[in-house]
Amino acid sequence: MQESQIKSKITGALREFxxxxxxxxxxxxxxxxxxxxxxxxFVTKGWTVWPFIGAASVLVVISEAAQxxxxxxxxxxxxGFFFGAVAVWIIIVLVLSVLxxxxxxxxxxxLGFYAAKGGITEYQRRAKIDALRKAxxxxxxxELYDPKSEICENCGDEANxxxxxxxxxxxxxxxxxxxxxxxxxxxxxxxxxxxxxxxQALLARARQSRPGRKK
Numbered sequence: 001m002q003e004s005q006i007k008s009k010i011t012g013a014l015r016e017f018x019x020x021x022x023x024x025x026x027x028x029x030x031x032x033x034x035x036x037x038x039x040x041x042f043v044t045k046g047w048t049v050w051p052f053i054g055a056a057s058v059l060v061v062i063s064e065a066a067q068x069x070x071x072x073x074x075x076x077x078x079x080g081f082f083f084g085a086v087a088v089w090i091i092i093v094l095v096l097s098v099l100x101x102x103x104x105x106x107x108x109x110x111l112g113f114y115a116a117k118g119g120i121t122e123y124q125r126r127a128k129i130d131a132l133r134k135a136x137x138x139x140x141x142x143e144l145y146d147p148k149s150e151i152c153e154n155c156g157d158e159a160n161x162x163x164x165x166x167x168x169x170x171x172x173x174x175x176x177x178x179x180x181x182x183x184x185x186x187x188x189x190x191x192x193x194x195x196x197x198x199x200q201a202l203l204a205r206a207r208q209s210r211p212g213r214k215k
Contacts, residue, residue, distance in 0.1 A: 028060050029060060063077070133162075139159065139160060140152065141155040
């Protein structure tokens with residue numbers, strides 16, 4: 001085999017590999033191997049990086065397979081969230097270790113105060129809405145509304161969204177629960193009986209259309 005043929009075959013194989021089989025994980029793994037070689041050469045005991053590169057390569061391949069097939073959670077997302085949460089926690093701990101403990105206590109007390117204030121405000125809002133609903137008033141404007149109508153005539157909004165939503169769900173459930181229709185679907189007559197009934201109906205209609213005999 002000539003040298004030119006060998007080069008053309010190698011070039012064609014590489015081109016086909018790049019067009020059809022090259023994946024992003026291969027490039028990432030190649031980059032990690034290059035970094036591992038540099039670390040191994042210039043850093044003392046740099047060979048210890050290779051187990052981490054191997055584990056990271058496995059995660060990259062599995063993550064890409066999960067994304068490509070649409071099944072499972074990509075491991076890179078899981079580990080990224082985990083290590084991101086750990087990094088945020090470490091930063092918070094470092095910041096708190098530098099600050100004065102009294103400042104930390106004051107900040108914690110302020111956060112607790114605003115959290116409690118928000119909870120009380122929400123509780124009062126829910127209590128007010130419940131009182132308006134029991135009184136038959138619109139939860140938006142507080143005016144009386146027609147219970148048969150979903151919209152308040154005064155403000156134009158849904159007077160009682162929660163009851164309206166429950167009524168809609170109950171209506172859908174009632175529509176789907178039709179025993180007569182289900183019984184008719186289960187007790188379908190055979191095809192021959194249906195054809196016979198149609199034939200009898202046509203004969204009866206023909207008899208009725210004829211003039212009757214006088215007795």
